[in-house]
Amino acid sequence: MAKPINEFVNKIICGNCLELIKEIPSSSVNLIITSPPYFKQRDYGGYEKEIGNENRAEEYVENLLKLFYECFRVIKNDGSIVFNIGDKYENSSLLLVPYRFAIEVLNKLPVKLVNDITWVKLNPTPRQFRRRLVSSTEPFFHFVKSDDYYYNIDEFMNLLDKSRTKRNGNGNNLGKKYFGLIENSELLEEQKRRAIKELEEVIEEVKSGKLYSFRMKIKGIHSLPFGGQEGGRKTQILKKGFTIIKLHGNSIKRDVIESPVETIKGAKHPAIYPEYIIQELLKLLTREGDIVLDPFMGSGTTAFACKKLRRNYIGFDINQNYCKSAVNNLKEIKINNAITEWII
Ligand SMILES: C[S@@+](CC[C@H](N)C(=O)[O-])C[C@H]1O[C@@H](n2cnc3c(N)ncnc32)[C@H](O)[C@@H]1O
Structure with missing residues (x-):
């Protein structure tokens, strides 16, 4: 049963995003930007409802799709949905999980894929494979619900x-x-x-x-x-x-963002995405005061970027330690008057 959106704004809520998102009213969020756990990549605490530990890639995509249906429902007509997903090798072969997901979304929902933005990692994990190259890119899929999506191209990468x-x-x-x-x-x-x-x-x-x-x-x-x-x-x-x-120059706005993998000293989270990329996408896809939801908030990157750029955030994560740490770190950001609370 949906609750008024104000009850969620500028809060980090601990729980299963597949359940929590059902409480968000329809057409109430401007942007969903998130990075789900990648398929068979990490253990985020061994929670029963944790996503990413499915046996087969098909089940994983199915679970993400369940969430995506809800994302589609809660997003406003002029809003955007951005998913960053990494791939996985199995038996020395890439599974193309991110693309399987994107294709399923396009097959099942009336959305458009505006861009497949490539994040080029400037400092990929240094490995020496003898029979393949080191993967150093990940996609950020930008989906929209209508052709009227909010888009501020002048603000994107303007630094x-x-x-x-x-x-x-x-x-x-x-x-x-x-x-x-x-x-x-x-x-x-x-x-x-x-x-x-x-x-x-x-x-x-x-x-x-x-x-x-x-x-x-x-x-x-x-x-x-x-x-x-x-x-x-x-x-x-x-x-x-x-x-x-x-x-006017030829500053072509390309579908590529170069950024190092975040290696924050003492960070409690193993898979943080770059705040720089999130800030650029917030400037591109939202206005000040807009509401941004991250169903897999992790260390809180989306919320940090929102607070600094005066957007309102809603964050979910299944792991209580990550939620606590995100709330504590948010308190350190004294940019606007956003009030952060933690609900268990
Ligand atoms: C890739 S991480 C997100 C990292 C985040 N973007 C950051 O910069 O810190 C995925 C997160 O999803 C959380 N998670 C896994 N299953 C979940 C579920 N069913 N509901 C909510 N969170 C979940 C994990 O605890 C983990 O923190």
């Missing part, structure tokens, strides 16, 4: 865009030469004032990362472009005395 911009010169010297050129140009005083104002504005745009770079052409200094349409650059130079060419 990378900014660092790229920096490399291309956004220091204090940015655009400096143009100030001198304007001053010594043949422009009228009014034209000079306008050119300086627009130059200052475009410099700000580059510094803030909105723009990759720019070029300026000034009458009497730079050559006029050939041809061009009425109202184009040539006309701007002739009438206004200058033109500013804005370069």
Whole structure:
């Protein structure tokens, strides 16, 4: 029986996610982002209802699918569901478990798979296999319920865009030469004032990362472009005395995220996913104040990212020690006023 969503918001709840999720009302969550236990990979405490210890990959996928039906029910129409799953070798052969799961989801539910985002591990476990290569990628499947899914592409990986911009010169010297050129140009005083104002504005745009770079052409200094349409650059130079060419760069947003495996000293959890990836996906798929559910919260990574980015979280995990540790670590994050409680 579903309870009001407020009863779950900013709480870590200890129990079996397959049961707990049934208490969440329909169409109430903006994003589900999670990493279930991988098939036959680890023991998270030996709980009876623990997922991952099934005998066959088919049973494992079936159990995940039971959860996915509930995820589909609780997600809002414009929401997203992101599952990160790792693969497994059996008898020296990969089972392709993540893809079996994704195909089952697509076969059984009216969802769309927007991307299969590849996490490239920068520090995979150092092993020396003689007959195969070291696996160092994992998929993050991004499913949606409708074509109206919330999507903020500008916010995704924009720090990378900014660092790229920096490399291309956004220091204090940015655009400096143009100030001198304007001053010594043949422009009228009014034209000079306008050119300086627009130059200052475009410099700000580059510094803030909105723009990759720019070029300026000034009458009497730079050559006029050939041809061009009425109202184009040539006309701007002739009438206004200058033109500013804005370069938006080619910061292609790719379906690949490079990030090291989290190796947090003293961490009580053996399989933590990178907070960096979760933060980027939160920025891409949610707004501030949105509700994010992680049915396999583990050490609390999703909640940490949510709290730092002012999203609301709901976390489930079957293991009480992980729940306690996540709550304690959440208290250390003093970003907003989110109240964290622990219910047994
Ligand atoms: C891969 S880990 C998640 C790690 C997490 N993403 C992090 O960064 O710490 C999977 C988690 O699922 C939990 N788990 C296993 N079966 C569960 C179940 N039926 N309900 C809720 N949690 C479960 C395990 O205790 C484990 O912490």
